[in-house]
Amino acid sequence: MAISTPDGPLIYDEQNYLGEDPGLTRVYDNIMGTVPGVLLPAVKMVVWNAIEEFYWRSTWRRELLNWCMPSNVICVDFNPFDGNWLVAWVLDVYGCGQYTVRPPSMIVDVGHPPASGAREGKALVALKPVSLDAEFDPQLFMNWFETILDGSLYRLYLQPVKPYSSPQLASAHAKQFRVGCQRARAIAQKQYTNGPGRWTFNYYADGRRKS
Amino acid sequence: MLMTRPTVGQLLLDARAVLNDTVPITGSTRYSDTDLFQAFNAALFEARAKRPDAFLEMGLRIDVPSFGPGDELQLFPLDQIFYPLFLNYIVGKSELREDEFAAEGRAVAMLNKFVTGLLQVAS
Numbered sequence: 001m002a003i004s005t006p007d008g009p010l011i012y013d014e015q016n017y018l019g020e021d022p023g024l025t026r027v028y029d030n031i032m033g034t035v036p037g038v039l040l041p042a043v044k045m046v047v048w049n050a051i052e053e054f055y056w057r058s059t060w061r062r063e064l065l066n067w068c069m070p071s072n073v074i075c076v077d078f079n080p081f082d083g084n085w086l087v088a089w090v091l092d093v094y095g096c097g098q099y100t101v102r103p104p105s106m107i108v109d110v111g112h113p114p115a116s117g118a119r120e121g122k123a124l125v126a127l128k129p130v131s132l133d134a135e136f137d138p139q140l141f142m143n144w145f146e147t148i149l150d151g152s153l154y155r156l157y158l159q160p161v162k163p164y165s166s167p168q169l170a171s172a173h174a175k176q177f178r179v180g181c182q183r184a185r186a187i188a189q190k191q192y193t194n195g196p197g198r199w200t201f202n203y204y205a206d207g208r209r210k211s
Numbered sequence: 212m213l214m215t216r217p218t219v220g221q222l223l224l225d226a227r228a229v230l231n232d233t234v235p236i237t238g239s240t241r242y243s244d245t246d247l248f249q250a251f252n253a254a255l256f257e258a259r260a261k262r263p264d265a266f267l268e269m270g271l272r273i274d275v276p277s278f279g280p281g282d283e284l285q286l287f288p289l290d291q292i293f294y295p296l297f298l299n300y301i302v303g304k305s306e307l308r309e310d311e312f313a314a315e316g317r318a319v320a321m322l323n324k325f326v327t328g329l330l331q332v333a334s
Contacts, residue, residue, distance in 0.1 A: 037292065039264055039267070039268075039290050039292075041267035042267055045267065159264075161330050162264070162330070163331050
């Protein structure tokens, strides 16, 4: 907000603009400063939907868990992960035996005959936040601010008979959101290295010339 | 800067000003509090149907609140951007009443302005 002082030039007070939480409030301000006639509760609703879809689609937040099944137990449920996060996907299970995943967060030992004794292993899981009040990882708004903004805007523009309804803008932002999710997923799959992601071997290492 | 949310009573007072509601000779008002509160409640129903997002904070799975005489000090229940639209509606709805002072053309224009303001950017 611009404030004029009696003996000086205008001072730009950015406290109300950026807010205490420059992540989430920055998203709110960007949306409410862009979309005419939109209300804060509606903005919060679409931002939360966008954040949840982002984590669900991109599997951006991944954790490697150690699990242990005691004797006579055939399943382990990883939910809730903690107070702020839930397991959305079990991406991989490591351990001796045969396991199947029961979505979203349970692994079941399907070995026959049932194994006796305790079994243990590891599981790679993707997480999503419990609610908009959860503590998001700092990288969400640092690296994926535009993606969350796109995901929120396309939901707003897609709403029928609102002052801000616009199928064309909704389509454009939806496309950008999906691209952002795919990019986040690719980076997460490469274990958060935005490089080639795999070791490169000499051309003769696998017995054929590199094309 | 003083930031206060307007009250329902203030909205009705503003509506009376636009309606030029005081009869010069007698000093009485043409529209009773009950009439204006009914118009206000009707505006809430219309807004609930056309802009459900305005009621997100209040709750969408509950009945639309209704107001009556005695509720003048209650805060305007929706976002302040709807205040001028509600003013239009109350004036328009009141002017629809058949009497010698009412301007029917203005009533229709005010009611249309209410709907347009809810659904479009253009004023």
